[in-house]
Amino acid sequence: MVLVLFFIVTCFGIECPNNTFFDNGNCVVCSPYCVEGKCDIEKGCVECINHFQESNKLCESSCEENKYYDGDNCVDCSQHCINGYCDKLDGCTLCQRGYLAFNKVVVI
Incomplete structure (x- = not known):
């Protein structure tokens, strides 16, 4: 080939x-x-x-599950991020009720 x-x-x-x-x-x-x-x-x-x-x-x-690459390191997604919604590049994409995902992190 x-x-x-x-x-x-x-x-x-x-x-x-x-x-x-x-x-x-x-x-x-x-x-x-x-x-x-x-x-x-x-x-x-x-x-x-x-x-x-x-x-x-x-x-x-190569970040582990529930971690994302922040530009320097693999860091933990917030505890308020719904399991399975921590993207390895985009961070938290879906939060628990009452929280909002903004710029890869969870805010109130």
């Missing part, structure tokens, strides 16, 4: 811009959580920043 992609890219002059990779005939943008310079034209992201792991050529959060 790699040889076929190389042949397609070489013979038909398809070039993907920096920070993208070739996938199913298209240039796909690498994850914003990919380490700078680690987006391979054929393999996608080969190294992710801390708290992220490579999955299907992209980077997914």
Whole structure:
């Protein structure tokens, strides 16, 4: 498969811009959580920043359940966040009655 992609890219002059990779005939943008310079034209992201792991050529959060990535670390969702509604990137998306999710956290 790699040889076929190389042949397609070489013979038909398809070039993907920096920070993208070739996938199913298209240039796909690498994850914003990919380490700078680690987006391979054929393999996608080969190294992710801390708290992220490579999955299907992209980077997914490796935060544990009920934690989210705040831009620096994995932090706990509020105790007022309904179980199952703590998104690993977006924080709390649904709160208990009487509380409101705002900017990833729960407010009264």
